[in-house]
Amino acid sequence: MMNTSMNKACKVLPGTIIKGKWHGNTYRILKMLGCGATGSVYLIESSKGYAALKISENSMGITSEVNVLKRLAKVQGSCLGPSLIDVDDWFNTASGKMLPFYVMEYVKGEHFIQFIKNNGAIWIDVLILQLLSNLEELHQSGWVFGDLKPDNLIVTGPPPKIRCIDVGGTTINGRSIKEFTEFFDRGYWELGTRKAEPKYDLFAVGMIIINAVFQKRFSKKGNSKEQLMQIINSHPFLNERKQVLTKALFGSYSSALEMKQDLLHHVSNANLQRKRNVQAQSKPKRTANNRKRKKKKSKGLIETLVIMVCLAFLYSLYIFATLL
Amino acid sequence: MRKGTLKQILLLTDGCSNHGEDPIAMAALAKEHGITVNVIGILEENVIDQDAMQEIEGIAEAGGGVSQVVYAHQLSQTVQMVTRKAMTQTLQGVVNRELKHILGKSTSIEELPPEQRGEVMEVVEELGETVNLEILILVDTSASMGPKLPTVKEALFDLSISLNSRIGNNQYSLFIFPGKRSETEILLDWTPKLDSLSTIFPKLTTEGLTPTGPAIKGAIQHFKQKRSLRGMLDDEYLDEQSM
Structure with missing residues (x-):
């Protein structure tokens, strides 16, 4: 793709000093953090510490992102994008080109999927709830x-x-949505337009949950509505959250807040349900195995009673002794 | 600034033209008519055809547009990206001209300080969203394109989802080359909906020659016809230059 040739000009070696043309700040490149269609992101060191620097040949793309970051900064206490530190141009002598760049806060942490892999699916609900609060604000x-x-x-x-x-x-x-990724785009799944509205993001949230559970992405085959339902039905975690997922994917939620409340409600209900299910399962069934278990259970009960009686006896002895 | 109409040719091809006028010259001609020519080269996996690449880049450069070479499976996203990028690029050119009027010297957006650049970019984005778009799609149906046609159909469908999500109006027209009887054949005349593609596309057969140059020439003619028709109906025709 042409992107490769575009990114070549923005390849900056570690140790390079980048000096801004307009504001004169200097940054030392430490390592590359990522490389996308709109440019490359580097970890850098400045007089104020570590930060991330995005550089690209695409001046319009960089400017557009800077505009968004400036607007986001005005949303109070928002955890959406990183905060913006500097915007400038740098003359790359190697390519003889003036390259626009911006410097932003370095957000240190684990990628979402990696975090779920390391810490378990239990975190999906928590993090999605956090994400929905952020989206509501946005x-x-x-x-x-x-x-x-x-x-x-x-x-x-x-x-x-x-x-x-x-x-x-x-x-x-x-x-209309500026940039998207097929798997998370409702236009790709033929479930809506690419007009920017809260529902567009909520569809993506639904697909993020699916992606996090399977840790892989699927491509469209036939009727996408049926395909997505099949995917949801095929996994217990998704099946438990089926109501929330279908509403998110098929555009029934009008706001992130609504989806958040529904998910919250569902998660706590599901916990109750699970407890009830566990209780229901432990109700005696007339099988030998169960009877044995019951016996074991009553044995345990007797044991606790004996210990309690002993403790009560010892305690009364102690009180008796102190009274004397 | 008044709302105008952007005119684009989107050429989807897989290789070298071998018949008729030089496509690069035709692209340069299109540019003179205020029509941008964008090219998407659809290649086979693991094949780098230097001549084809050169022609693809050359046509886009002469036509003031954007080019991109992809493998068939990446097509959808690319078609969308190239069209959007080309629109921004054209609008940027228009805004640049306005800037020169205002500032009197040769100032382009890139030469402005970052703060002002941001303000200009907001104008460009707003225009990109609201401007009317006329897009003429030229699909190469020479023999080697046969297996790629279903993907092309899907990518064009996907493009219409993106463009129809904009605020501005869209008009699509679709040509194939070579046609059954002539060098180019019109499959779809100006329409705001690209949906009808799904009925036309399966019937396509592929032919031998690749008359890319004549196809671009035909496209320019088609734009001109539209213009003269409109001119008769409504004398307040706005084109890109009048914005």
């Missing part, structure tokens, strides 16, 4: 995240907290 301020996918989510902490790192797709409500 949507309230008139923006839609757009290119929402696990690759753009980082879990910082402790305590674990979800952060979005790439705002390249963030679009004003009502316009």
Whole structure:
């Protein structure tokens, strides 16, 4: 792809000093953090410590992202994009080109999928709930995240907290989505347009849950609605959250808050349900195996009673002794 | 600034033209008519054809557009990206001209300080969202394109999802080359909906020659016809230059 030739110009070796043309700040490149369609991101060291620097040949792309980061900074206490530190141009003598770049906060943490792999699916609910709170805030301020996918989510902490790192797709409500990734795009699944609206992000959230459970992505085959339902039915974790997932994927939620409340409600209900199920399962069934277990259980009961009686006896002795 | 219409040719091909006018010259001609030519080269996996690459880049460069070479499975996302990038690039050119008017010297967006660049970019993005778009799609149906046609269909369908999500209006037209009887054949005349593609595409047969140059020439003619028709109906026709 042409991207490779485009990125060549933005390949900067570790140790390179980048000096801004307009603001004159200097940054030392430490290592590459990532490389995407719109440019490369490096870990850098400046007089104020570590930060991340994104550099690209695509001046319009960089400028557009900077605009979004500036707007996001105005959303109070938001955990969406990283905070913006500097915007400038750098003359790369190697390629003889003026390259635009911006410097942002370095969000240190684990990628979402890796975090789930290491810490278990139990974290999916928690992190998705956090993400929905963030999205609600973003949507309230008139923006839609757009290119929402696990690759753009980082879990910082402790305590674990979800952060979005790439705002390249963030679009004003009502316009067409700037950047997207097929698996998380409702247009690809033929389940809606690419018009930026809260529902667009919520579809992506649903697909993130599916991606996190299977740790892989699928491609479209035939009727996508049926295909997605099959996928949900095929996994107990997804099946338990079927109601929330179908509503997110088929556009029934009007806001992130609504989805959050539903998921929260569902998760606590599911826990209750599970407890009830466990109790129901432990109810005696007339099998020898169960009777044995019952015997074991009553044995345990007698044991506790004996210990309690002993303790009560000892305690009364102690009280008796102190009284005397 | 008044809302205008962007005119684009989107050429989907897999290789070298071998018939008729030089496609690079035709692309340069299109540019003179205010039409941008974008090219997507669809290649076979593991094959690098230097001549084909050169022609693809050359046509886009002469046509003031964007080019991208991809493998068939990456097509959908690329078609969308190239179209969007080309729109931004054209609008940027328009805004650059306006800037020169205002600032009086040769100032381009890239030469502005980052803060002002941000403000200009907001204008460009707003225009990209609201401007009307006329896009003429040229599909190479020479023999080697046969197996790639289903993917092309899907990618074009996907493109229409993206473009129809914009606020501005879209008009699509679709040509194939070579046609059954002539060098180019019109499959779809100007329409706001690309849905009808799914009925036309399965019937396509592929032919031998690749008359890329004549196809671009035909496309320019088609734009001109539209213009003269509109001109008769409505004298307030706005084209890119009048924005």
